[in-house]
Amino acid sequence: MSKFKKKSNSTPAISTASLPDIVFMLLFFFMVTTVLRETTLLINNKVPKATQLQKLEKKSLVTFIYVGKPRETGKYGTEPRIQVNDALIAPRDIPRFVYTEKDKLDEVERDKLTVSLKVDVETKMGIVSDIKQQLREADALKLNYSCGKAADIVE
Amino acid sequence: MAKGKRGVPEVNASSMADIAFLLLIFFLVTTTIASDKGLTLRLPPKRPPDAQDEIKLKDRNVFNVLVNSNNQLLVEEELMNIKDIKEEAKRFITNNGKDDKLSESPDKAVISLKHDRGTKYEVYITVMDELKKAYNELRANHMGITVAKYLEIENSGEKAAKDPKLEDAKLKYPYQLSEAEPTNVGGN
Numbered sequence: 001m002s003k004f005k006k007k008s009n010s011t012p013a014i015s016t017a018s019l020p021d022i023v024f025m026l027l028f029f030f031m032v033t034t035v036l037r038e039t040t041l042l043i044n045n046k047v048p049k050a051t052q053l054q055k056l057e058k059k060s061l062v063t064f065i066y067v068g069k070p071r072e073t074g075k076y077g078t079e080p081r082i083q084v085n086d087a088l089i090a091p092r093d094i095p096r097f098v099y100t101e102k103d104k105l106d107e108v109e110r111d112k113l114t115v116s117l118k119v120d121v122e123t124k125m126g127i128v129s130d131i132k133q134q135l136r137e138a139d140a141l142k143l144n145y146s147c148g149k150a151a152d153i154v155e
Numbered sequence: 156m157a158k159g160k161r162g163v164p165e166v167n168a169s170s171m172a173d174i175a176f177l178l179l180i181f182f183l184v185t186t187t188i189a190s191d192k193g194l195t196l197r198l199p200p201k202r203p204p205d206a207q208d209e210i211k212l213k214d215r216n217v218f219n220v221l222v223n224s225n226n227q228l229l230v231e232e233e234l235m236n237i238k239d240i241k242e243e244a245k246r247f248i249t250n251n252g253k254d255d256k257l258s259e260s261p262d263k264a265v266i267s268l269k270h271d272r273g274t275k276y277e278v279y280i281t282v283m284d285e286l287k288k289a290y291n292e293l294r295a296n297h298m299g300i301t302v303a304k305y306l307e308i309e310n311s312g313e314k315a316a317k318d319p320k321l322e323d324a325k326l327k328y329p330y331q332l333s334e335a336e337p338t339n340v341g342g343n
Contacts, residue, residue, distance in 0.1 A: 016169060016172065019172040020171035020172045020174075020175050023175035024175050027178050031182055048276065050193070050194055050283075052284055052287040052291050053193060053306070054192065054193065054194065054310060055191065055310045055312075056191040056193070057312060059191065114195075116191065116193060121275075121276060123275075123276040124272060124341070125272055125276055126272030126273065128276060128279075129337045135198060136198050136201045139201065141199075143197070145194045145195075145283070146192070147192065147280060148192075
């Protein structure tokens with residue numbers, strides 16, 4: 001007779017039907033925001049830690065160069081090597097690599113290309129200064145030494 | 156729970172959440188958020204072959220830092236511990252002409268960093284970091300804030316470009332680092 005439901009005595013169960021939606025939303029958020037590493041590293045790469053870090057502003061303008069000791073020492077030797085994309089290259093090939101990277105960008109943004117150097121902590125500076133010299137040749141002057149965040153005290 | 160309910164039974168969707176959670180945790184664990192932070196610097200442009208001689212700077216305005224192949228530090232001809240370099244650099248920058256061996260003014264002060272081909276990269280980064288810290292502390296002090304706050308402002312992207320105080324601090328203490336050609340003692 002009455003149009004209204006009778007109040008049940010027991011407490012109603014909270015509907016969990018929307019829970020999957022919430023979790024899926026989170027899932028998609030993480031899937032979209034996280035970047036999977038694009039290149040498989042052929043070298044050991046543990047970047048040093050520093051405190052006074054600056055963020056790299058535009059991701060599309062950043063290109064990475066990895067330096068470190070090869071993982072497969074039998075194949076590539078024990079000396080630190082340079083890796084770009086999926087290949088190990090010699091320092092003299094860096095300008096060519098930079099030019100191909102610059103070609104991918106819009107004309108107006110070419111001089112804003114930032115090179116991020118991910119250099120292994122154990123590396124000696126020799127190879128790093130070779131890279132720097134080659135980058136100057138290629139006119140890629142914005143450089144960033146990729147570092148992890150360190151605790152504020154340096155012993 | 157429901158007594159004698161008629162019609163098509165609902166598909167139990169309660170395990171859906173579990174499945175989604177499992178996926179979520181999988182992605183949380185496997186993905187690494189790319190840490191695209193670091194120490195930035197600008198390389199000098201390529202020298203044309205017919206370049207003029209280097210500009211001579213007054214000796215007192217140059218803060219010489221040398222890192223040798225044994226990762227030892229020589230600052231202004233003195234052996235130094237890495238953790239003392241920051242204070243020494245600050246003293247040099249903020250001298251304002253008092254001591255006739257140190258800089259005339261912060262905007263004339265230039266830090267010259269020279270390393271060997273055999274220097275360890277980690278040490279080099281630590282020295283760079285300490286020098287940067289000296290400047291950042293001075294700038295932060297000038298703005299009346301902490302270094303942590305300063306870094307926050309500096310890294311705030313477009314907002315940083317509009318901050319007049321930051322501009323002012325950068326103008327007062329310009330970060331001038333000159334890198335000399337490395338020596339080759341412990342190189343490869």
